[in-house]
Amino acid sequence: MAGGRRGRVTLRDVAERAGVSVTTASFVLSGRHDMRISAATEERVLQAARMLDYRKRLVPGTAVPTGAPAIGLISDVVATEAFGGEMIRGCISAATERGHVVFLTDSEGVDELEESAVRALLARGVDRFVYATLGTIEYRVPEALAGQRLVQMNNVDPGGGVPAVLPDDHRAGREAAEALVAAGHTDGIWLVGEVSARSYAAGKRLAGIRAGLRAHGLRLAGHVRCGWWPGESRAALASLLAEGWRERERPTAVIAMNDRAAMGVYQAVAAAGVRVPDDLSVISFDNSDVARWLDPGLSSLALPYFDIGRRAVELLLDDAAEPRVHKLAMNLRSRGSVTAPSRIPSAGPGRFPGRR
Incomplete structure (x- = not known):
């Protein structure tokens, strides 16, 4: 009408x-x-x-009663970032099913805001908390939450003692390597994206990749150390291609640390006349919208944000939950970016070129 x-x-x-x-x-x-x-x-x-702009109901037909108990969801920048929306939705879904409401506060990483938010929630009778971070990191539980019923979501306290829910980045790295090996790739597999000491996810992914290749007697052929953004990976790959990387090292596949880095790879190789996947297979992590928008579609290990949110609240409301790390699988979404290598490698498996 x-x-x-x-x-x-x-x-x-x-x-x-x-x-x-x-x-x-x-x-x-x-x-x-x-x-x-x-x-x-x-x-x-x-x-x-x-x-169609479809909006899924969180919990069809479920109403939260007046005066329902509340859960405090404290985040750094989760509430203001698109990726974090699925974690929040998962939290609300599990809480609503169990007759709870969720109070959400976003500290933007400022300690003073975090502490004041916790005090405000405690004053309202909130006694159960989820502490969330957008990036998967090691993070010590804030002092303001010490002694409270708590679950860490997408972060883990290196000292332990608090239940935590994380994506299984190690297993995802292994599965990325396995997918390329299954397609026939051996000595020409390169990693794109830096692995810093601050990035818990990056370290786990790299360890998983190495384990997956090692199981077949293989190693990474090289490592392009660059940021995880399209512009940075595009510039790094463009520089290598201009230096004769493809002719000298004969790469057959790239594992990008996330979909944005993979997007930069697509752009750099396209500008050089290299085709994905005919000349170079690409696989990544996240399964963001970028993976679907790229042409060909990007094979990517999906971050289970919604399930992380649900599981965090389930553990929070389970008084028998153990203070350990709960890891959720990142399932592979296979698209058109991976195929068999177009040539037979010129060297034996596991050789290391000079640039790593």
Whole structure:
């Protein structure tokens, strides 16, 4: 109706747009993987949901009673970043199902704001907290939360003693390496993206990659140390290509530390006339929208943000939960960026070129 309010997009609308059953659409949009759904079908459903601006209900038919107990969600910049929205949604989903509400505060990493937020929540009777960070990091529990019922979400205290929920970056790194080996790649696999001591995820991913290759008697051929943003990886790869990297080192595949770095790889090799995946396979981590937008689509290990949020609240409300690290799988979303190498490597597996 002209000038009227548009009706709410339903799950059936998404299913019809994608040409699948409502059940299939529901499985895809809820992130479930216990039903065999092809990558192509999953992409159609996700694309249909985005095009229709579909908004999934957190907990259909569930109402939180007046005076419900509250959970305090303290974050650094999670609430203001797109990636963190899924973690928050997962927290709210699990809390609502269990008759709780969530009070959210974002400290922007400022200690004073964090402390005042905790005091304000305690004054309101909140006695259970989730502490969230956008990046997967080691982080000591803030003093303001000492002694409180707490679960760390996407971060872990190196001293232990607090339940924590993290993505399994080590396993993801191993699976990235395994996917390339299964496609036939051996001595020409390069890593793109710096691995700093501050990045917990990067270290775990690298360790997993090395373990996955080592299981087949292989090693990384080299490491391009650059930032995880398109401009930085693009510049680094463009410089190497100009120096004759492809002709000299004969790379067959790249593992990028995240989808943004992979985007820079795509741009640099395209400018040099190198085709993905015919001339160079690319695999990455995150499974962000970037992975779907790139052409060909980027194979990527998906960060389980929604599941991390749900699990954090489940542990928080479980008085028997042990103070240990709970790791959630990052499932591979295979797209068109990985194929068999277009040539037979000129050297044996595991050789190291000069630039690493």
